[in-house]
Amino acid sequence: MPSPDEVLAFEALARCGSFTAAAEALACTKSMVSLRLKALEKQLGAVLVLRTTRRLALTEAGQRMLPHAQALRQSLLQMQPAVDSAQCAVEGPLVVSTYVSVSQLLAPILADLAREQPGLRLRLEVNNRVQDPIADVLDFCLRSRKVHDESLVARPLGWVEEALYATPDYLAAQGWPQTPDELATHRLIMDGSCLTLCRGAELHPLQPAPPLLDCNLYQNNLMLTLQGHGIGALPDFLVQPALVSGQLQRVLPGWYSDRWPVFLVHPYRQPMPRKYQVFLDFVLPRLRALLQPEHPAP
Known part of the structure; x- marks a missing residue:
């Protein structure tokens, strides 16, 4: 395949009519234009091009080659505006992925963004x-939790805290646990059959009764x-609306069962x-407002 630089040297010669003018148009030397033309002719x-002391003339092969060379130049001239348009426009597809529990935080934010930027075609994969x-x-x-990939940019959003929650009716009927050990008499709703509660540097492993339902979907x-079947181990962002409405209350305040960080991850792009x-x-800023700002000190 001929080199684009060689084809452009030929096109500049045909367009400008001399080696001097072609070299000026290409910002190179006359000898470079000559070398590129010779390489192209050898390749093809x-x-x-027929050279005389006074003028240049295209051969029949050169005349047939010229439209293709002109098309290459036009294509290259259009390349930068096309890239600039893609870089500057706030439009086109944008795909975001997240896990199930956080999707209910992200979906309303993306809907607001779609209303503000109607040119974006947003897609949320869950x-x-x-x-x-x-x-x-x-x-x-x-x-x-963790992001182990140097090719990605990981922007910290905040922390999630998993703790224990129950309805007021459940706690009124079954009693309020005052210590972690008192959870042994309650039915827990959680992922897994064991639980470790934390308070600062204090750890309290539990072996409660078998959970009502061992389910990994929050x-x-x-x-x-919410239906009052037991005490649920749930993330704070998920229960926040129920806490505000009074449907749920936190059990054993100060104790939590897990904490983990959340990151927004994307490939490195510069310029963006x-x-x-x-x-x-x-x-x-909207996601950070919904999550805990930092890992609380023990």
């Missing part, structure tokens, strides 16, 4: 599989807790397209 196996933004062709994804556990910066400026 044909003489393209699953509990750890996704690779590069391999899975994602613009952004939310990850929890939304199901929240529903069972305008639509990505608009997304970050809109989403980051």
